Amino acid sequence: MTTIKDVAKHAQVSVATVSRVLNNNGYVNEDTKKKVVRSIKELNYKPNAVARSLFKKESKTIGLIIPDIMNPFFPELARVVEDVMNKRGYTVILCNSDANPEKEAHYLDILKRKYVDGVMIVTNTLEQDHIKEWELPLVGLDRPLEHTVPSVYSDNIHGACLAVSHLKEIGCHHIAHIQGPLTIANAKQRYQGYKQEIEKNDSFQEDLVVPGEYQWQTAEAAAISLLKNHPYVDGIFAGNDVMAFGVIKAAIKTGRKIPEDLQLIGFDNIFMSEMMHPSLTTISQPIDEMGKKASELLLSLIKGNASVEFPKPFKATLKKRSSTLQV
Amino acid sequence: MTTIKDVAKHAQVSVATVSRVLNNNGYVNEDTKKKVVRSIKELNYKPNAVARSLFKKESKTIGLIIPDIMNPFFPELARVVEDVMNKRGYTVILCNSDANPEKEAHYLDILKRKYVDGVMIVTNTLEQDHIKEWELPLVGLDRPLEHTVPSVYSDNIHGACLAVSHLKEIGCHHIAHIQGPLTIANAKQRYQGYKQEIEKNDSFQEDLVVPGEYQWQTAEAAAISLLKNHPYVDGIFAGNDVMAFGVIKAAIKTGRKIPEDLQLIGFDNIFMSEMMHPSLTTISQPIDEMGKKASELLLSLIKGNASVEFPKPFKATLKKRSSTLQV
DNA sequence: TTGTACGCGTTATCAG
DNA sequence: CTGATAACGCGTACAA
Numbered sequence: 001m002t003t004i005k006d007v008a009k010h011a012q013v014s015v016a017t018v019s020r021v022l023n024n025n026g027y028v029n030e031d032t033k034k035k036v037v038r039s040i041k042e043l044n045y046k047p048n049a050v051a052r053s054l055f056k057k058e059s060k061t062i063g064l065i066i067p068d069i070m071n072p073f074f075p076e077l078a079r080v081v082e083d084v085m086n087k088r089g090y091t092v093i094l095c096n097s098d099a100n101p102e103k104e105a106h107y108l109d110i111l112k113r114k115y116v117d118g119v120m121i122v123t124n125t126l127e128q129d130h131i132k133e134w135e136l137p138l139v140g141l142d143r144p145l146e147h148t149v150p151s152v153y154s155d156n157i158h159g160a161c162l163a164v165s166h167l168k169e170i171g172c173h174h175i176a177h178i179q180g181p182l183t184i185a186n187a188k189q190r191y192q193g194y195k196q197e198i199e200k201n202d203s204f205q206e207d208l209v210v211p212g213e214y215q216w217q218t219a220e221a222a223a224i225s226l227l228k229n230h231p232y233v234d235g236i237f238a239g240n241d242v243m244a245f246g247v248i249k250a251a252i253k254t255g256r257k258i259p260e261d262l263q264l265i266g267f268d269n270i271f272m273s274e275m276m277h278p279s280l281t282t283i284s285q286p287i288d289e290m291g292k293k294a295s296e297l298l299l300s301l302i303k304g305n306a307s308v309e310f311p312k313p314f315k316a317t318l319k320k321r322s323s324t325l326q327v
Numbered sequence: 328m329t330t331i332k333d334v335a336k337h338a339q340v341s342v343a344t345v346s347r348v349l350n351n352n353g354y355v356n357e358d359t360k361k362k363v364v365r366s367i368k369e370l371n372y373k374p375n376a377v378a379r380s381l382f383k384k385e386s387k388t389i390g391l392i393i394p395d396i397m398n399p400f401f402p403e404l405a406r407v408v409e410d411v412m413n414k415r416g417y418t419v420i421l422c423n424s425d426a427n428p429e430k431e432a433h434y435l436d437i438l439k440r441k442y443v444d445g446v447m448i449v450t451n452t453l454e455q456d457h458i459k460e461w462e463l464p465l466v467g468l469d470r471p472l473e474h475t476v477p478s479v480y481s482d483n484i485h486g487a488c489l490a491v492s493h494l495k496e497i498g499c500h501h502i503a504h505i506q507g508p509l510t511i512a513n514a515k516q517r518y519q520g521y522k523q524e525i526e527k528n529d530s531f532q533e534d535l536v537v538p539g540e541y542q543w544q545t546a547e548a549a550a551i552s553l554l555k556n557h558p559y560v561d562g563i564f565a566g567n568d569v570m571a572f573g574v575i576k577a578a579i580k581t582g583r584k585i586p587e588d589l590q591l592i593g594f595d596n597i598f599m600s601e602m603m604h605p606s607l608t609t610i611s612q613p614i615d616e617m618g619k620k621a622s623e624l625l626l627s628l629i630k631g632n633a634s635v636e637f638p639k640p641f642k643a644t645l646k647k648r649s650s651t652l653q654v
Numbered sequence: 655t656t657g658t659a660c661g662c663g664t665t666a667t668c669a670g
Numbered sequence: 671c672t673g674a675t676a677a678c679g680c681g682t683a684c685a686a
Contacts, residue, residue, distance in 0.1 A: 003680085004679065005680095015681090016658080022680090023681075025681095028656080032655085047440065048381075049442070050442045052679080052681080053377045054662050054678090055661080056662085061420070069409070070406050075396045079423060082422070086422075094405065094409055096410070109373065110418060114377060114388075114418070249604055330663055331664065342665095343665085349664090350665080353672090355672080359671085377663080379665075381678045381680090
């Protein structure tokens with residue numbers, strides 16, 4: 001490992017001078033600058049990031065805490081975030097919390113000790129008190145957070161309304177909902193949106209709502225028994241795409257054709273939803289934009305912009321595919 | 328931020344003593360130890376990881392370089408790796424290289440400057456020379472690497488043979504192959520295995536092999552034209568699961584039933600393959616085991632075990648589901 | 655315009 | 671058993 005001292009020696013200047021040309025600050029004579037640059041090249045010198053971190057109390061690193069990278073929603077997010085961060089010279093540490101508060105705390109602890117410059121987090125449980133202790137640039141993702149920390153998420157209620165109203169539009173009269181875990185804010189909101197939109201015409205029917213745990217296996221089972229108990233159901237709004245995939249299986253197993261017998265809308269628009277058969281009509285979250293926005297927010301916070309914008313919820317949009325009839 | 332000095336002052340000892348109790352080395356009187364421990368608790372002191380790194384030239388961090396976390400094969404891998412690393416006190420930096428050598432080099436450079444203790448990498452292009460320059464614990468993943476670096480991957484030729492021989496067993500006479508990019512070692516090997524197994528009985532027919540680029544869209548298009556040009560094809564071995572999904576779509580569009588008219592086997596056994604309809608028969612790579620093995624190898628390398636085991640290729644196994652007929 | 659010297663927070667060596 | 675102190679590699683007052 002070659003250090004700044006080696007370069008200084010080689011260029012016959014002091015480390016200070018080398019440091020100056022390295023960081024482009026302070027005055028430095030053009031000729032000596034050239035000398036230094038040459039030495040740097042010749043020795044293939046790369047400044048040591050750790051030493052730099054220690055001094056500057058920053059690491060050009062951020063933490064990304066998500067429940068589980070295996071959940072298909074997150075790779076897309078992670079990719080966007082990593083991309084923009086990388087472009088800006090940051091590196092990202094991946095943390096899978098399993099939505100476990102202790103794990104979250106654990107990661108936050110470690111990240112802080114590594115001088116990460118900020119963290120992006122997807123969490124349901126974030127206690128006000130703890131947040132303040134951090135004094136660390138922090139932005140929430142996918143779900144609204146405490147009022148002290150900006151968060152990037154989409155308008156789930158609106159999205160759910162969109163889904164249900166579209167189902168109504170295309171002729172569904174008995175619309176069921178496969179619901180995510182109510183411990184997760186967006187699942188609750190999607191349920192709310194569903195209920196709200198249903199109640200505009202019909203009376204809300206509680207037994208048309210079944211829990212699917214945001215997983216396709218559970219959703220499949222739930223949908224099967226739903227369809228058995230309520231054979232007249234002709235439309236389903238699934239709380240996310242993965243559960244919608246379960247519904248597709250359920251439909252096949254109970255002998256229904258999608259969309260002819262049963263129309264289906266998911267939520268998220270993860271990239272597999274187009275790949276399914278039938279391809280899935282869904283409420284599309286602008287994951288790319290959201291990831292970019294979150295990254296920019298965090299970067300801005302890191303740069304020191306104390307009071308940073310609290311972005312409005314992103315609008316989710318209806319993405320029509322083959323699991324619903326065309327109007 | 329409270330430092331070791333604060334603790335020392337508070338406990339009325341020297342920083343050296345605090346450091347000793349922190350790291351449990353060197354002798355320290357039981358009573359003073361208690362004092363120190365109490366101070367640590369009281370001040371809620373956490374050692375600064377960066378300072379520690381600077382001194383020890385290690386960071387309790389590893390780099391994970393993969394082509395793209397959005398490729399469904401990698402989240403599973405990333406999750407396993409992150410899990411075992413986290414348990415052992417390591418943190419992982421996620422790097423998406425897009426299989427681009429320059430990006431790989433870029434990341435390696437950065438990682439090194441951050442004193443990462445090692446890196447796991449999925450790459451096709453790794454030049455012998457460069458590797459030696461690193462002097463960094465390194466293990467390959469998913470693909471064999473140069474002979475100097477241990478790598479964890481499965482026996483793709485064997486897996487492909489397994490697939491094709493099973494297709495023959497269950498009555499296929501005209502077996503086609505959707506092929507991955509030949510720049511990727513495992514794609515080439517899967518193709519080799521296919522060819523090898525085919526040639527055992529029939530003569531190999533080159534136009535039954537079509538490129539699918541490891542993507543479902545391309546694979547779908549390729550399969551459609553394949554099935555048009557060679558309507559007698561009754562079995563397809565897809566180079567990976569994602570391409571198999573494309574084949575499912577192609578089959579539907581060309582009016583064939585899977586598995587009755589066309590039998591299909593994929594490769595990888597990513598978790599979505601069970602979710603598809605029909606659920607996908609595939610060659611299952613033990614991703615979990617592989618991730619664990621790779622992690623252990625890397626850890627071992629990091630610990631200084633100069634000559635670490637070069638693991639044998641993992642055996643992939645046939646996972647029968649509904650895209651093939653039962654025997 | 656350049657160099658010296660100190661600090662960032664730890665750990666390890668070496669006296670005591 | 672404990673305490674100074676010198677690294678680790680870099681950035682920046684402060685002097686020159």
